[in-house]
Amino acid sequence: MGCGNSKSAAISSAGGSDSVRDNKLKKSKIVFVVGGPGSGKGTQCERIVGKYGFTHLSTGDLLRAEVTSGTERGQRLNAIMSRGELVPMETVLQMLKDAMLFKVDSAKGFLIDGYPRELSQAEAFEKKIAIPKLVLYINASSETMMERLMNRAKTSGRADDKAETFKARLQTYYEATEPVVQRYDSKGLVKKISAEGTADEVFKLVCEALDSLK
Ligand SMILES: Nc1ncnc2c1ncn2[C@H]1C[C@H](O)[C@@H](COP(=O)(O)OP(=O)(O)O)O1
Ligand SMILES: [Mg+2]
Helix, strand or coil: CCCCCHHHHHHHHHCCCHHHHHHHHHHCCEEEEEECCCCCHHHHHHHHHHHHCCEEEEHHHHHHHHHHHCCHHHHHHHHHHHCCCCCCHHHHHHHHHHHHHHHCCCCCCEEEECCCCCHHHHHHHHHHCCCCCEEEEEECCHHHHHHHHHHHHHHHCCCCCCHHHHHHHHHHHHHHHHHHHHHHHCCCCEEEEECCCCHHHHHHHHHHHHHCCC
């Protein structure tokens, strides 16, 4: 501990030892974007990337990309998923960390979308990577989320954008993810954003929350 003075950090900025890079991650602006299915997380992340130049990482996208890349890890993931089994949390987290480390020198901040989905994932992230600086809680009523998902279903081609699965997704969300919000609320890290308005209106609130970050 305490061996990473600013000089050695500067020298290693084009790479550096694992511990130096781990330290950089710990200091980076990490924002968790949390909210129910269809609340508008992806929509807001896209806008944040445009205005703030943050790096947007979605664990779903990372998993799909790893599989199509055909790496050894991708092949293992493909085998697990084609057996209908769950990808181990440790693997998802390692993928997320690798993606963050890859960008740590250039990223102005990280938007983590779709993770953590449950308390144990939040705890594992903190242990392995860092404590987030902010949790953006994109909050919409279940009626609004349902309406938006039904609209998205017309073009998304996503198998889970169906009225029948919406109830189950919502229940999983409330049971598993809301405790994550409570955990960070007790640390004073949550900004609750009303997502009922237009995407522009929501983005105004999102900007206020992000601008309060040092
Ligand atoms: N504030 C808003 N008002 C109206 N529609 C919105 C909206 N934010 C997002 N949408 C639309 C875009 C999508 O078709 C759908 C779901 O948005 P999304 O960004 O994909 O949600 P999420 O990533 O949280 O699942 O709703
Ligand atoms: Mg999304």
